[in-house]
Amino acid sequence: MDDYAIGVLTNIGLVSFLALSAYLLLIAGEMSFGQQAFFGVGAYAGGILTAMYGWPLPLAALAAMALGALAQLLVGLPTLRLRGLYFAMATLAAAEMMRILFELVHFQRAIDGEAVGPDGTQGFRGIRWVFAHGVEPIEYLAIVYALLVLALAGFLLLERSRLGATLRGVGEDPELAAALGVDVNRCKLGVAAAAGALAALGGVLFAHHNTYIEPRNFDIMLGVHSLAYALIGGLGTALGPLLGVVLDIGALEGSRVFQGYRMIVFGGLVALLLVWRPRGLLDERTVRWVKQRFS
Amino acid sequence: MIDLAQNTLDGLFLGSSYAMLALGFTLIFGVLRRVNLAYGPAIMLGCYAATWVHLNSGAGLLALAAVAVLCTTLAGAYVERLCFAPHRQGSAIAAMVASFALWMQLEELATLALPRHIYPFPPLHGGTPLEFGALTLRVESLVMLGAAVAACAALWWILYRARFGIAVRAVIDQPGAAQLAGISVPRTFMLTFAMASAIGGLAGFLVAASHEQVTPMLGMMFTLKGLLAMMLGGLGSLPGAVAGGLALGLLEAHSQWFLGPQARDLIAYALLFILLAARVPWMTTRSAS
Amino acid sequence: MSLLGVEDVFTAYGKIEALKGVSLEVAPGSITCLLGPNGAGKTTLMMSIAGILKPKRGRIVFDGTDIAGRAPHAIVGRGVALVPENRLVFPGMSVRENLLAGAYQRGDKAAIEEDIERMFGRFPRLKERAAQFAGTLSGGEQQMLAVARALMSRPKLLLMDEPSLGLAPLVVEEIFRIVADLHKDGATIFLVEQNAHMALKVAHHFYLIEQGRISFSGTPGALAEDEVIRRAYLGSSRA
Amino acid sequence: MGKAALFLILGFVPVLAFAQSPKADLACKATGTDYVFDCTIRLSRGGKPLEGAQVTVGADMPSMPMAHNLKPVKAQAGQAPGEYRAKLDLEMLGVWAVKLRLAGPVRDQLILHYEFDSKGATPAKR
Numbered sequence: 001m002d003d004y005a006i007g008v009l010t011n012i013g014l015v016s017f018l019a020l021s022a023y024l025l026l027i028a029g030e031m032s033f034g035q036q037a038f039f040g041v042g043a044y045a046g047g048i049l050t051a052m053y054g055w056p057l058p059l060a061a062l063a064a065m066a067l068g069a070l071a072q073l074l075v076g077l078p079t080l081r082l083r084g085l086y087f088a089m090a091t092l093a094a095a096e097m098m099r100i101l102f103e104l105v106h107f108q109r110a111i112d113g114e115a116v117g118p119d120g121t122q123g124f125r126g127i128r129w130v131f132a133h134g135v136e137p138i139e140y141l142a143i144v145y146a147l148l149v150l151a152l153a154g155f156l157l158l159e160r161s162r163l164g165a166t167l168r169g170v171g172e173d174p175e176l177a178a179a180l181g182v183d184v185n186r187c188k189l190g191v192a193a194a195a196g197a198l199a200a201l202g203g204v205l206f207a208h209h210n211t212y213i214e215p216r217n218f219d220i221m222l223g224v225h226s227l228a229y230a231l232i233g234g235l236g237t238a239l240g241p242l243l244g245v246v247l248d249i250g251a252l253e254g255s256r257v258f259q260g261y262r263m264i265v266f267g268g269l270v271a272l273l274l275v276w277r278p279r280g281l282l283d284e285r286t287v288r289w290v291k292q293r294f295s
Numbered sequence: 296m297i298d299l300a301q302n303t304l305d306g307l308f309l310g311s312s313y314a315m316l317a318l319g320f321t322l323i324f325g326v327l328r329r330v331n332l333a334y335g336p337a338i339m340l341g342c343y344a345a346t347w348v349h350l351n352s353g354a355g356l357l358a359l360a361a362v363a364v365l366c367t368t369l370a371g372a373y374v375e376r377l378c379f380a381p382h383r384q385g386s387a388i389a390a391m392v393a394s395f396a397l398w399m400q401l402e403e404l405a406t407l408a409l410p411r412h413i414y415p416f417p418p419l420h421g422g423t424p425l426e427f428g429a430l431t432l433r434v435e436s437l438v439m440l441g442a443a444v445a446a447c448a449a450l451w452w453i454l455y456r457a458r459f460g461i462a463v464r465a466v467i468d469q470p471g472a473a474q475l476a477g478i479s480v481p482r483t484f485m486l487t488f489a490m491a492s493a494i495g496g497l498a499g500f501l502v503a504a505s506h507e508q509v510t511p512m513l514g515m516m517f518t519l520k521g522l523l524a525m526m527l528g529g530l531g532s533l534p535g536a537v538a539g540g541l542a543l544g545l546l547e548a549h550s551q552w553f554l555g556p557q558a559r560d561l562i563a564y565a566l567l568f569i570l571l572a573a574r575v576p577w578m579t580t581r582s583a584s
Numbered sequence: 585m586s587l588l589g590v591e592d593v594f595t596a597y598g599k600i601e602a603l604k605g606v607s608l609e610v611a612p613g614s615i616t617c618l619l620g621p622n623g624a625g626k627t628t629l630m631m632s633i634a635g636i637l638k639p640k641r642g643r644i645v646f647d648g649t650d651i652a653g654r655a656p657h658a659i660v661g662r663g664v665a666l667v668p669e670n671r672l673v674f675p676g677m678s679v680r681e682n683l684l685a686g687a688y689q690r691g692d693k694a695a696i697e698e699d700i701e702r703m704f705g706r707f708p709r710l711k712e713r714a715a716q717f718a719g720t721l722s723g724g725e726q727q728m729l730a731v732a733r734a735l736m737s738r739p740k741l742l743l744m745d746e747p748s749l750g751l752a753p754l755v756v757e758e759i760f761r762i763v764a765d766l767h768k769d770g771a772t773i774f775l776v777e778q779n780a781h782m783a784l785k786v787a788h789h790f791y792l793i794e795q796g797r798i799s800f801s802g803t804p805g806a807l808a809e810d811e812v813i814r815r816a817y818l819g820s821s822r823a
Numbered sequence: 824m825g826k827a828a829l830f831l832i833l834g835f836v837p838v839l840a841f842a843q844s845p846k847a848d849l850a851c852k853a854t855g856t857d858y859v860f861d862c863t864i865r866l867s868r869g870g871k872p873l874e875g876a877q878v879t880v881g882a883d884m885p886s887m888p889m890a891h892n893l894k895p896v897k898a899q900a901g902q903a904p905g906e907y908r909a910k911l912d913l914e915m916l917g918v919w920a921v922k923l924r925l926a927g928p929v930r931d932q933l934i935l936h937y938e939f940d941s942k943g944a945t946p947a948k949r
Contacts (some may be wrong), residue, residue, distance in 0.1 A: 003879060003924060004895055011889040031388060078572035084387075085330060086578070089526045090571040093564040096519075100561045114844070128844060131931050206889070212920070212934040216885040220519065224332070225887065228392045249890055261407070267400030268377075271393040275381040278389035410857065411941070412917040458688070465674055465685045472672040474636060477660030477689040477737055 006137045008253045010209055012245050013144040017202025018222070019229035019241035020151055021195040026230050028191040029171030031088045033223045034075065034095030038068040038196045040102060040218030042203025044118060047213060050129040051116050052109045057129050061204045068200020069193040071098070076192035080185050083174070095223055102215035123214030130208045144205050151198060155238030167191065232270055234282030243281060297429045302548045308436035308505075310544020311443030315498035316521030317528060317536035318446060319491035325467045325531050326487045329387050333374045333394040335518030336401040337492060338499035341367030342509045343405040345500060346414050356419060356504075363503075364496035370401060371492030375485060383484075398514065406511050413510050416503040435505035442501055446494050447537055453490070454533070463487055467531075495521075526567055529577040587612040587772050588633070588664075588741055593642030593652070595625075595632045602628040604796040605642070610741065610774045615767050617783045618776045619816040620793035626776040627669050629793070630745045633774075634666040635659040647740060661689055665739035669746050671730040675719025679710055682718050682729055686736030696736070703732040706765070724755035731762065741772050748779045760786055780816040784809060792816065845873050847923055847933050851911065851944035858914060860944060864898060864907045864923065872905020876929065880909040881922040885936075888920070895924065916940055918947045 001009075021035045042064040049060035075094040082090055108117035118124040130140055158164040169177040170187045178184045207213050225248070233244030251269075252262055277283060316334075323331045344366035345359040354362070378393035420434035454460035465473040466483045474480055499517060503509050520543065528539020543563060551559040570578060586609035595603040602625045610616045620626050631637040633644055635656035644652040651659050665686075674682050683703060687696045704711035707728045713721060718729055727747055734742060744763070748756040760782050767773055767786070777783040784790065784804040792800035792815055799815070800807060851862040862880065866873040881895035898909035913919060916939050923933045937944040 004881075007881075007895075015889050026388075078568075081574065082571060085530065086526075086571055089522065090568055092522075093568040093571070096564045097561055097568065100557050100564075103557055104561075125934065126844065128931065134930065210888060210934070211932045214885060214920075217888050219886050220515065221886050224392075224395050225890070227388075228395055231388055231392045252890055261403070263399040263403035264407075267396040267398075267403070270396035271377045271400075274389045274393040274396075275377070278382060278385040406915055410916060412915075461681065461685050461688060464677060464681075465688075468674040468676040469672055471636075471668070472674055473685070474656040475634065475660070475666050475668055475672065476685045476733060477657045478685065479655065479657040 001138070003137055006141050008249065010137070010141050010144055012249050013141070013148050014202050014206045014209060015226070015229070015245050015249060016148055016242050017151065017198055017205070018226040019233070019245050020155065020238060021199040021202070022226040023230035023235070023238065023241040024155075024191055024195045024198065026227070026235060027171050028167045028188060029083070029174060030188065030191070031084065031227065032091040032195070033088050033220065033227065034091030034098075035195065035199045035226050036218045036220070036222035037075075037095035037098035038072050038199035039203040039206070039222065040098060040213075040215070041071045041196075042068045042200025043207035043213045043218070044102060044105075044124065044203075045200070046204030047124055047127040047207040048107075048117065050208070051124075051127045052111070057133075057204075057208060060129075061201060064204045065197040065200045068203065069197040072192045072196025072199075073189060076189055080188060092220065092223070095218075096220065099215050099218050102218065121215060123212055124207075125212050127207050127211050127213070131211070140209060144209075147201065147205070151201075152238055152242075159237065228270065231280050232273060234277070234280030234286065236280070236282045236284040236287030240280050240282040298552060299549075301430055302552045303545065304430060304432055304436065306545035306548030307541065308433075308439050308544070309548055310541035311440050312498050312502050312540075313520050313524040313543045314443050314537045314540025315446050315494050316517055317524035317540040318450060318533060319495040319498075320521045320525040321528075321531060321533055321536040322450075322463075322487055322491040322494075324525065325533070326463060326484055327379055327383075327390075329379055329382070329390045329394075330522070331374060331379070331394050332391060332518055333378065333397040333401060334371070334491070334495060334521060335516065336398045336405075336514030337370035337374055338367050338495040338517050339509070339511065339514035340370045340401050340405050341365075341496040342416070342499045342503045342513060343409055343414075345503070346416055346509050347408060349417060350409075350414070356417065359417070360497065360500045363500035364493050367496030367499060368489050368492040371488050371495075372485065373397075375488040379484065379488075380481065383481075398518070402511050402514050405514075413508050416507055416509050418507045419501075419504045433505065435501060439498075439501045439505065442497055443537075443540075446497065450490070450494070450533065459483075459486065523563060523567060526578070527570065532577070535577060585612075586610055587647060588774065589643075589645040590629070590633070591643040591645065593629070593632060593644060594640045595628050595637050596640055597628075601640075602796055603632065603639070606793065606796065606798055607642075608791050608798055608801065610772060611789065612772050613767075613770065614788040615763065615773045615775060615786050617787035617790040618774070618793055619778070619780050619783060619790060619812065621815075621817055622778075624793045625796040626793060627745055628796075630666060630669075630743055630776055633659075633743060634664065657689070660737055660739075663738075663740035664743065665734035665737050665741070666743040667727075667730045667734045667745060667747060670749060671723075671726045673718040673721070673726050673729050673733070675717060677718060678715050679718055679721070679729060680714045682733050683736050686733035689737060699736055699738070703735065706762075707732055724751050724758070727751060727755075727759060728762070731766075735766075735771075739771075741774060742766065744773060744775045746776055746778060748777065748782065756782060778816070780813045781809070784812065844868075845925060845929055845931055845933065847935060849921060849935055849937060849944065851937065851939070853942050854910070858912060858916065858939075860911045860913065860939065862909050862911050862921075862944070863901055864909065865903075866905050866907065866923075866925070868929065872903070873925075873929065874904045875900075875927055876907075877926040878907045878909070879924045879926075880911060881924070882911060882913060882919040883922060884915075885918060885920055895922070913939055 018035055018039050022032060025032045045064040045067045046060045049055040049063055050057055079087055079090040103121050105118045106120050108115040108119060116126050166182055170184050174184050229244030230241040234240030251266055320334060341363040345363040348354050348362050349359055374394060374397050378397060379390050382390035419438055424431045424433040454463060462478045462483045465478055466480055470480055524540040524543045525536050527542055528535030546563055547559045550562045588610040590606055590608050592605045592607050593603050594605055606629055618626055632639045635654050638653045643650045646664060651662060674685060683700050690696055709725055710729055710732060747759050763773060764786050787804055789803055791798050845866055845868040847864055847866050849862055849864055851860040854861055878898040879895040880898055882893050896909050898907035901908045918936060918938050921935045921937055925931045936947040938947040
């Protein structure tokens, strides 16, 4: 596989973490426009730790995930009782605030005579840990997908467990879930932390794949895209968001033939697809149908 | 002191454009209970159509305004038919994500028609701004204020005096009952969507004229500012939309003067977040779950 | 000739068939009742006639033309008005505006004002609350408002879906007195009710519906009242 | 894949030594066809021109960097040492993040921001 194909596959893997993060919140009944901010927190935190403080990537990734979870909790706590569009707009506001904060951050250290670190809108160059350690693109791809498979395993376990059913119950009807003894707030905060960590993990991997990040990478477009991936692919299973990402980035890359018209064709297709399947391709009904056929 | 007055004037001008955008969003949300993310890009497409006409013909300002309003309304009708009509009984998220897909589509359509990143747009009044003592006021600002007032008055008249207003308010209040009262709900959706698009097209035209340029980014700006103003004023309330728009305009004008553009947006979003988190009364009137 | 002829109508919610071939008639100038237990399909039939639900098969002939599957506002235009189950008033609009909404399809402004005064005459309590938001009215008052709104479109046929639902006995008495008065003024009424006792007092003809099928058709007295009540509440067991 | 596993373990050893990172600058001219630019890239490391590297040139839009990227092209060696030439086919004008992926004597990736207009490209002032 040439570098380009590896690059596309890696991108699909990276965005999938963000799509899974939005999906996790969606099945718990929370529509978030802000997962891109926690993706950004992971990217900046991971980049700073490796490029400026020489941390090893795995350790930096864990720290970034913790920060991402903490950041999402900070947003989730005050907005616990918001629902629907109110919650979505609160997350949008929080995410845009974080993006602007990334633009205001100028924090650099001199390493080998060069200033390394986030420099506001100039971005953060030189996150070269992967190159400094001679990791081949194919190996980085393997790491990204190993972690993605781990996350997916977690989701599929969740789907089968009672916790998974509880989450969907909270998503369907929080009042009813509360009436049945579910601590809805604790559920929501747990989901928020997990979603924040997931998005941050994607962010760390993106920062080290791209070696450069800037605040505009984490704008509202990425946020609504991550929501769209979950919905297009289907809300029935964790494979749905991944399908959504493959359709988007796979189709965008694949449709070279449409060159300048990609978004025109793709945008129209997505709208039509949602008319046919409002809850995505792999929605709950399809998943149940498949389970009945094969179990 | 002069700065305060000047900023307030600029804030009112900015706020009236946001108020019109928020009115458009609120009309659509009020009737459909859905958020139309493609509202901004449809307006941007209207402005691009006017730019295209301006580049290829010596059409006057009024004609350009008409083109902007008409093309926005056409783009709005297209969005309504593809994203909102099929999902009337269905899920709100599907309709919203579909409108996001069309946002990307409309944006690429505009950049295909006019590929350059920025295009000049004719101002309403070429000359120097008007002087009131130390205060300066551009013609565009006056026209924008006038347009906002006219839009509010027209909307108020339609909703509370005209027969069609009964239909719109009935559909907003209880769509099931509206059907039984003999009101055609689909037709009311389309006409309300057209009204909202017309107001948006006019606002877009005036913003383009006052910036004297158009870029594809206008779409995102219109959508974000419209949403922000609508939410600040209380989701689904028309007077709230006007109040939210003006408040946002004043807040931005003042914070930009004292703290710079980044701080301006930061403060606007921070205000929205705090108000939402505090669950202020006027924001939780209509549940938008 | 009947004013309304329902012929072999099948209506389903997805795969669940709520109406399994219902046929009945409403004679002009009559009060016809449809009685039956919960979930028998009473409201589904009303919504099928009013156009809210699209029947899968069958015809609904009103005044000579088949209105099955037509849009609700078109059916209102032809002269059928439904007073829906649990009333559905416009809570955020005033009583007067609710009445105006009912006359939406009519262009004659003067006649509309006349009708509003007539409604206020027939329902004095609505006159007292004319400027109030409909949401602030009591259950009985909202029921009256829903009936008045339906009458504002000057229908040839008035469909009433369980008007006595959730109302105090005194108010139920008043509602049925209103039904009788409307009939005296020449209206044709198709009444769906659970309150079999009250319904049989005003009905000229009644049908019993069970599990989506008509199980009895006749005039009051053709079946002993307690038998009707038993089947209307419990449904006849297929021994 | 053994190396990847080794990497996971090795990764726990903090390594601070950074190889001297290469520098690059770009000069692009518009060609006849829309959005296509002829670019010459000058690579240097520690002040000396960097020769014999395999350079692939790609570009991303700042917003949605993972989706809007273009198919990278391999640059050919230019006349002067440390100079490489490539033809960039962008989809839109405006600010692009040009991504240079280096292989051979040094493995690295550089990202340069340039504003592309109908005439050529100038470093984007941010």
